[in-house]
Amino acid sequence: MFDPTAFENMKVVMEGGFYDRDLDGEIRIVDRNDIINSAKMSRRYDITFTDNAEGLAEIFCTFTMEAGLDNLAAELLPKVQSEKLAGCRISVNFTIKHQKDPQVFQEIREVLRQIWGSGRKIEQTVKYNVENMKAPAETETVISFKRLVHEEQIDDLNEMITYMAASIKALRKIQI
Template sequence: MFDPTAFDNMKVVVEGAIYDRDLDGELLVTNREDLVDLANLSRTFKLAFSLTQSNRSNLHAELKIQAGLKNLAAEILEMGDSSTSAGCVVTVAFHLTHANDEKIFFNIQKVLEEIWGGERKIEQVVKINPIKKTVTIVNEATVQFNRLVVEDQIGDLTDMIDYIVLTLKELEGVVR
């Protein structure tokens, strides 16, 4: 039997918390990825979901947990200062389809900064087809935490789901 890594423990707790909300009817899980990259010996777990009470098919969230070789080795081999390397990178992404309107971009930014705080790295990346003259774009707004999340903070990950739900509700008003 092996001792699960921080990545394994965080993944199981987050997955369980989100699926509990799916079973309760609050959230709808729309995609799940649990990847092992053998080329660079990293692991990635992604869970995408939306609000069940939403009538917006153009808005969903994705919670991603990643651990690279350095993170896994620091924990398993207890190398060097494992307290600074043993952990995971957590990213929250919100996928939205909306009009290509500068006001909407600023409103999205404002919502994300109000809920997640100014010390987080918040970024919006837009996909547009320049050949088609559509008025809508696909926006991926991400929130990054600028540090590793360690196993001692596993409770913060479940609390984070409340912030994601709140953000989805606020973004619904922005992308009407």
């Protein structure tokens, strides 16, 4: 029998939280990936969901959790590494299709800053087809946390699902 890693414990708790909300009809899960990279000895878990708003613009949220060899070694070999490295990197990504309007880009950023706080790193990337200017743009906004998340913070991590669902609801109010 083996002792699960912090990554595995956090993944199971988050996955349960997402699927509970999916079963309750609060969100709709559309994709999930659980990747083990044996070349780099790293793990990555992501799950993508949306709300149940029918006929409205596409807004997706992807929760990503990553741990590398340094994180695993810190946990399994505490004498060799600092236990401060025993955790995961977390990011939350919102993907929105909308009209090509610079005001919309700013509104998306401001809505997410109000919900997630100014202490988070928020980066936006906008993609659009230059050959078809009538086609919608796609904004990808990534919220990064400037520190590792540790297993002791597992309850806070699960609470993030509420923030993600609230973010989608708030983004729906933008005229996109």
